[in-house]
Amino acid sequence: xxxxxxxxxxxxxxxxxxxxxxxxxxxxxxxxxxxxxxxxxxxxxxxxxxxxxxxxxxxxxxxxxxxxxxxxxxxxxxxxxxxxxxxxxxxxxxxxxxxxxxxxxxxxxxxxxxxxxxxxxxxxxxxxxxxxxxxxxxxxxxxxxxxxxxxxxxxxxxxxxxxxxxxxxxxxxxxxxxxxxxxxxxxxxxxxxxxxxxxxxxxxxxxxxxxxxxxxxxxxxxxxxxxxxxxxxxxxxxxxxxxxxxxxxxxxxxxxxxxxxxxxxxxxxxxxxx
Amino acid sequence: xxxxxxxxxxxxxxxxxxxxxxxxxxxxxxxxxxxxxxxxxxxxxxxxxxxxxxxxxxxxxxxxxxxxxxxxxxxxxxxxxxxxxxxxxxxxxxxxxxxxxxxxxxxxxxxxxxxxxxxxxxxxxxxxxxxxxxxxxxxxxxxxxxxxxxxxxxxxxxxxxxxxxxxxxxxxxxxxxxxxxxxxxxxxxxxxxxxxxxxxxxxxxxxxxxxxxxxxxxxxxxxxxxxxxxxxxxxxxxxxxxxxxxxxxxxxxxxxxxxxxxxxxxxxxxxxxxxxxxxxxxxxxxxxxxxxxxxxxxxxxxxxxxxxxxxx
Numbered sequence: 001x002x003x004x005x006x007x008x009x010x011x012x013x014x015x016x017x018x019x020x021x022x023x024x025x026x027x028x029x030x031x032x033x034x035x036x037x038x039x040x041x042x043x044x045x046x047x048x049x050x051x052x053x054x055x056x057x058x059x060x061x062x063x064x065x066x067x068x069x070x071x072x073x074x075x076x077x078x079x080x081x082x083x084x085x086x087x088x089x090x091x092x093x094x095x096x097x098x099x100x101x102x103x104x105x106x107x108x109x110x111x112x113x114x115x116x117x118x119x120x121x122x123x124x125x126x127x128x129x130x131x132x133x134x135x136x137x138x139x140x141x142x143x144x145x146x147x148x149x150x151x152x153x154x155x156x157x158x159x160x161x162x163x164x165x166x167x168x169x170x171x172x173x174x175x176x177x178x179x180x181x182x183x184x185x186x187x188x189x190x191x192x193x194x195x196x197x198x199x200x201x202x203x204x205x206x207x208x209x210x211x212x213x214x215x216x217x218x219x220x221x222x223x224x225x226x227x228x229x230x231x232x233x234x235x236x237x238x239x240x241x242x243x244x245x246x247x248x249x250x251x252x253x254x255x256x257x258x259x260x261x262x263x264x265x266x267x268x269x270x271x272x273x274x
Numbered sequence: 275x276x277x278x279x280x281x282x283x284x285x286x287x288x289x290x291x292x293x294x295x296x297x298x299x300x301x302x303x304x305x306x307x308x309x310x311x312x313x314x315x316x317x318x319x320x321x322x323x324x325x326x327x328x329x330x331x332x333x334x335x336x337x338x339x340x341x342x343x344x345x346x347x348x349x350x351x352x353x354x355x356x357x358x359x360x361x362x363x364x365x366x367x368x369x370x371x372x373x374x375x376x377x378x379x380x381x382x383x384x385x386x387x388x389x390x391x392x393x394x395x396x397x398x399x400x401x402x403x404x405x406x407x408x409x410x411x412x413x414x415x416x417x418x419x420x421x422x423x424x425x426x427x428x429x430x431x432x433x434x435x436x437x438x439x440x441x442x443x444x445x446x447x448x449x450x451x452x453x454x455x456x457x458x459x460x461x462x463x464x465x466x467x468x469x470x471x472x473x474x475x476x477x478x479x480x481x482x483x484x485x486x487x488x489x490x491x492x493x494x495x496x497x498x499x500x501x502x503x504x505x506x507x508x509x510x511x512x513x514x515x516x517x518x519x520x521x522x523x524x525x526x527x528x529x530x531x532x533x534x535x536x537x538x539x540x541x542x543x544x545x546x547x548x549x550x551x552x553x554x555x556x557x558x559x560x561x562x563x564x565x566x567x568x569x570x571x572x573x574x575x576x577x578x579x580x581x582x583x584x585x586x
Contacts, residue, residue: 061472064380098468103469104461105465107458114458115459115462
């Protein structure tokens, strides 16, 4: 089961990092995780568990928010990257798709995608990649000349993912791609991400609250709470874990959705570490 | 009463039709003044577009560029060398500003960056005075301030040159912003700093580029103003006239800066000459601001400004 955790040569390994915001607020307390080349790894947990902070620590975006990795290391193919600029991290092959989409609203869909190829020196290859992105997201091809601020939420999420793909990453950090989207669209987007993973070999570290969906596509999962990893294992094992079901999926027993009224209060308040 | 109405609504137009050559001269004077405002406004637009910062120091950058140029010329440096030297100084200035002012303030509120540029204004004014002295200086770039007459209308050579330069500058900037990789990145940064960072656009480089380009625009504006009215410290006040131009044209639009400048330049000149006597003159001093105020009420994003996109 712990094939991912014990992988001796992972693509990315986060080793026992501690993150402090504003020099005082401790948000991550010793997080370790690994992503194998070409794998999909889910990072689950409730709001405020530290999923986004973990992703930002990897991509280097943390420092613009006055956060800092104070202990531990982040290694990309054996090289430390936790002191690097975000631009440097992108050039090495890691791109983050931020929570809440963050498209460039005043640029057209196509211009958004093209900015994603900024770090690429070869303009011709970037053109080909544009065609590739349109193959993954045919909807975007239809709306390529519309300003990104005016397309729907689902399409914006596609723009954000497509834009990240344009940088030709080997690892994509996806932060809550399902946020605020209808279930059908979420499914569509996850399908495309997994196709991207299969065909282009892009590894994915997926931070999600929607555990059912995330575990369906991931091979391995980590569960976070209060800035710590509290549990990890194969996606299927985690998916079958009764406690996980109880807390994240709202399912129990035979898999039927049960009424919130039936959940006992003491169960609801249970924490992993208590 | 009827006399007043006649004075406002009929007499000025009769005058215009009565002597078209004079009217044309007034118009040309207005266009020239407008282009001058546009050149200053352009610098504002560039920086605002790419970093969302309203750079209060743009006016003083114009002054600083002109002072440097004159200073170099006075020391016997040939024109081309002086231009290159001034460009180098403005790029160096951009580099220092990025390091010392902008970098520590990434992701801060816009108002904080704005305050920082006010600080920069005072610093540059003092620094310029310290290095180059406070005297009014004559800037001579080799184009005579002479006029020739085309079909009865006086045209000033220097003004023509300024107009052409401005037109070329605007065209180049337009292409740069719309069509190039770096231009696209600049607009991306303006929209969302963090997202731009997340896809690997290096903010430092981008800011260095924008401030350098704004510095170069400042040189052009400084040359034109300096050649027309001498290099003096009141030059930095021109920046205040750029503000209504921006409100009219929109803070994010390069063509907007030009059109806004033209409307205000022509409007105030024509207003001054034909309507001025009715109110005892000095329309030129307030026309721009009143127009800007009206625009704020009716069309706050300006003529060409980007609409504020709101999702509901």
